Amino acid sequence: MTDVITPTTTGDGAHGPSVVGVARHEHEEHGPTGLLKWVTSTDHKVIGMSYMITSLVLFYFAGIMALVLRIQLATPSSSLVSFAQYNELFTMHGSLMLYLFAGPFAFGGLANYIVPLQVGAPDMAFPRLNALSYWLYLSGSITMMMGFLVAGGAAEFGWVAYAPLSNATNSPGVGPDIWIMALVLTGFSAIFTGVNLVATIFYLRAPGMTMFRMPIFTWNMLVTAILILIAFPVLTGALVMLFCDRHFGTHIFSVQGGGSPNLWQNLFWFFGHPEVYILALPYFGIATEIFPVFSRKPVFGYKGMVFATLSIAALSTGVWAHHMFTTGVVLLPFFSLLSLLIAVPTGIKFFNWIGTLWRGQLQFSAAMLFSIGFLFAFLMGGVTGVMLASPPIDFFTHDTYFVVAHFHQVLFGTAVFAGFAGLYYWYPKFFGRMLRENLGKWHFWLMFIGFWVTFMPQYIVGLLGMPRRVAIYPSYLGWQSYNIISTVGAFIIAASFAVLLWNLWISWRQPVPCGDNPWDAHTLEWFTTSPPPHHNYSHLPPIRSERPTWDYHHPDSPAIAHGEGRPPRGDKVLVSS
Amino acid sequence: MRNESLILLGVAIFFGIVGVVYWFTSYEDGGTTMLVGTCLLGLLPGSYYLFWHRRMGFRPEDRDDATIEEGAGEVETFPSSSIWPFVLGMGAFMLVLAFAFGMWFFFPAVGLIVTALVGGTAESRRGGHV
Ligand code: HEM
Ligand SMILES: [Cu+2]
Numbered sequence: 001m002t003d004v005i006t007p008t009t010t011g012d013g014a015h016g017p018s019v020v021g022v023a024r025h026e027h028e029e030h031g032p033t034g035l036l037k038w039v040t041s042t043d044h045k046v047i048g049m050s051y052m053i054t055s056l057v058l059f060y061f062a063g064i065m066a067l068v069l070r071i072q073l074a075t076p077s078s079s080l081v082s083f084a085q086y087n088e089l090f091t092m093h094g095s096l097m098l099y100l101f102a103g104p105f106a107f108g109g110l111a112n113y114i115v116p117l118q119v120g121a122p123d124m125a126f127p128r129l130n131a132l133s134y135w136l137y138l139s140g141s142i143t144m145m146m147g148f149l150v151a152g153g154a155a156e157f158g159w160v161a162y163a164p165l166s167n168a169t170n171s172p173g174v175g176p177d178i179w180i181m182a183l184v185l186t187g188f189s190a191i192f193t194g195v196n197l198v199a200t201i202f203y204l205r206a207p208g209m210t211m212f213r214m215p216i217f218t219w220n221m222l223v224t225a226i227l228i229l230i231a232f233p234v235l236t237g238a239l240v241m242l243f244c245d246r247h248f249g250t251h252i253f254s255v256q257g258g259g260s261p262n263l264w265q266n267l268f269w270f271f272g273h274p275e276v277y278i279l280a281l282p283y284f285g286i287a288t289e290i291f292p293v294f295s296r297k298p299v300f301g302y303k304g305m306v307f308a309t310l311s312i313a314a315l316s317t318g319v320w321a322h323h324m325f326t327t328g329v330v331l332l333p334f335f336s337l338l339s340l341l342i343a344v345p346t347g348i349k350f351f352n353w354i355g356t357l358w359r360g361q362l363q364f365s366a367a368m369l370f371s372i373g374f375l376f377a378f379l380m381g382g383v384t385g386v387m388l389a390s391p392p393i394d395f396f397t398h399d400t401y402f403v404v405a406h407f408h409q410v411l412f413g414t415a416v417f418a419g420f421a422g423l424y425y426w427y428p429k430f431f432g433r434m435l436r437e438n439l440g441k442w443h444f445w446l447m448f449i450g451f452w453v454t455f456m457p458q459y460i461v462g463l464l465g466m467p468r469r470v471a472i473y474p475s476y477l478g479w480q481s482y483n484i485i486s487t488v489g490a491f492i493i494a495a496s497f498a499v500l501l502w503n504l505w506i507s508w509r510q511p512v513p514c515g516d517n518p519w520d521a522h523t524l525e526w527f528t529t530s531p532p533p534h535h536n537y538s539h540l541p542p543i544r545s546e547r548p549t550w551d552y553h554h555p556d557s558p559a560i561a562h563g564e565g566r567p568p569r570g571d572k573v574l575v576s577s
Numbered sequence: 578m579r580n581e582s583l584i585l586l587g588v589a590i591f592f593g594i595v596g597v598v599y600w601f602t603s604y605e606d607g608g609t610t611m612l613v614g615t616c617l618l619g620l621l622p623g624s625y626y627l628f629w630h631r632r633m634g635f636r637p638e639d640r641d642d643a644t645i646e647e648g649a650g651e652v653e654t655f656p657s658s659s660i661w662p663f664v665l666g667m668g669a670f671m672l673v674l675a676f677a678f679g680m681w682f683f684f685p686a687v688g689l690i691v692t693a694l695v696g697g698t699a700e701s702r703r704g705g706h707v
Pocket of ligand 2 (some may be wrong): 272276320
């Protein structure tokens with residue numbers, strides 16, 4: 001089953017937007033069918049879709065766990081779950097959300113599907129490696145979920161698995177081993193996807209698609225991929241060491257044998273802080289695609305955006321030790337300076353987003369609403385994050401609900417608001433049909449309200465001193481009312497996700513076809529058909545700015561692009577769709 | 578390839594500097610090792626790309642004024658489908674289960690992995706895939 005991709009000229013390159021045909025895949029129809037077709041597929045679109053579906057299922061699982069936790073916390077001494085079960089649930093909730101949903105949804109799912117399209121490539125650079133990534137991710141996810149089934153239950157040491165809590169004495173049993181092994185599998189899967197994306201972006205761009213014409217989404221995925229290559233090998237190595245400590249008698253992280261528990265924290269956060277940005281940057285990229293399209297303007301400050309992304313990535317790895325302020329072995333001034341500096345490029349991004357919206361012809365589609373929700377949520381999370389980056393405040397609020405509220409605002413703001421913005425935005429590309437816009441708006445407003453109701457009270461109860469990771473709390477401290485509000489909020493969020501399920505169902509059963517480019521969007525992926533054919537393009541427009549599709553469809557509106565982007569001439573030529 | 582290599586060399590320079598600062602202010606070897614490793618991660622591919630840029634000059638995808646026609650010719654040979662990634666993935670799955678549950682998963686795991694490696698390599702030689 002080999003397809004040799006050979007672009008052949010069918011247009012006249014000297015006159016305006018010429019169109020190029022690609023001789024294509026004669027073998028497609030003879031391939032395997034049904035389940036075998038899915039199992040053997042190396043098409044980045046099939047793999048990306050599998051990633052998205054799997055990670056959404058895991059998102060719902062993790063959400064149900066969060067509801068159980070919130071019901072438990074609604075009363076001070078509830079006996080819904082035991083202490084051990086509470087620990088298992090928050091560990092699994094956190095691990096699923098971070099490792100199996102937020103990262104893979106954007107990075108394995110959306111990026112896999114969209115990046116090759118955005119740069120004009122027929123597939124990922126290493127299609128079989130790409131398929132392997134998915135199978136490792138799927139089996140890692142199954143391994144993680146198996147933790148609930150084994151004797152002794154799932155891991156209980158939180159998503160950060162601090163030593164010595166995670167050693168064989170404090171966390172005996174198979175559950176923690178399974179957790180470690182699941183992350184080894186998904187770690188490799190992320191590394192392979194990272195390699196693949198870098199190679200695709202460096203080597204498979206269409207002619208004229210220079211680095212500084214790539215869509216911001218692609219840029220952000222490139223930077224994320226580099227961050228993954230920096231951070232994930234450290235995590236995977238640390239996990240292997242942890243496993244050896246637990247089973248093979250090494251003492252890397254235990255004091256008795258001459259090792260050091262702080263080493264775990266050092267290694268873990270070298271991964272963990274970049275991980276926060278590995279989770280955030282792809283979602284920044286999604287929002288940056290959506291704002292210009294629904295403001296009908298090019299993105300404001302394209303190069304500033306790119307350099308902000310690059311410097312966020314660099315700083316994020318430099319600041320890893322700020323999580324260890326309270327352990328006292330690291331250089332406080334150096335790291336708090338770097339962590340405060342990260343606010344500068346983040347601020348630039350914010351400014352550019354506002355600049356893109358400013359004076360635009362705003363269209364409040366569901367995708368746009370979710371992106372604006374992301375701006376608000378992220379702003380709040382960012383402000384409290386800068387507060388936490390200063391050591392005095394961190395000493396005071398460390399391990400309270402203030403921290404829980406902060407990281408939920410950041411993670412929920414990015415992964416959920418911007419992530420679902422991306423789903424609403426690209427769904428027509430995936431299937432050539434629309435999601436129902438009005439249901440999308442219901443989804444948004446319910447989620448937006450539920451989000452604030454859930455997490456604002458947690459800031460207050462954190463300042464009042466409520467520690468995180470507790471299943472019960474004293475009833476005389478006045479904490480309960482805040483916890484009840486928070487639980488009610490969680491159910492509002494849950495209701496919003498029921499609306500999404502309904503939307504997916506009804507849009508599937510009663511399709512509303514929408515053509516190839518329903519949003520009149522800017523970037524290359526909207527040039528091909530929806531859904532795109534096998535190997536993506538039979539024609540490409542000339543690429544003269546970072547908005548090739550827009551330029552092609554609006555030959556007389558001069559691309560007010562950055563740099564040299566000059567509009568193509570208006571000759572009508574062999575049209576693609 | 579120039580911008581591509583500059584990005585990676587930028588990674589090398591940044592982490593080189595942070596690594597030096599970190600070492601001379603803390604004398605802590607774990608963190609320094611990671612920073613040096615990251616510096617190398619940027620340096621090696623970055624200088625490799627720069628080397629190729631020097632030899633090849635600007636490719637059509639590096640030039641503002643390139644036309645689509647310049648990309649004509651064979652891009653790459655892409656597989657349409659392959660069973661081996663799945664087999665390899667299941668082998669890896671069983672291998673980690675062997676570490677968690679015991680050795681009876683070990684031998685089928687190795688069997689699957691070896692089969693997949695052999696099968697995948699043979700497929701590449703036949704089809705010229707990546
Ligand atoms: C549906 C909305 C959500 C609710 C109601 C919720 C609720 C909770 C609760 C009750 C905890 C335990 C806090 C504690 O006892 O210390 C928790 C922990 C956590 N949540 Fe969420 N969560 C939600 C969404 C998310 C999302 C979207 C993410 C990430 C993408 C996330 C990541 C985490 C993490 C990392 C932890 C910490 C686990 C640990 O302590 O090891 N949550 N969440
Ligand atoms: Cu951090």
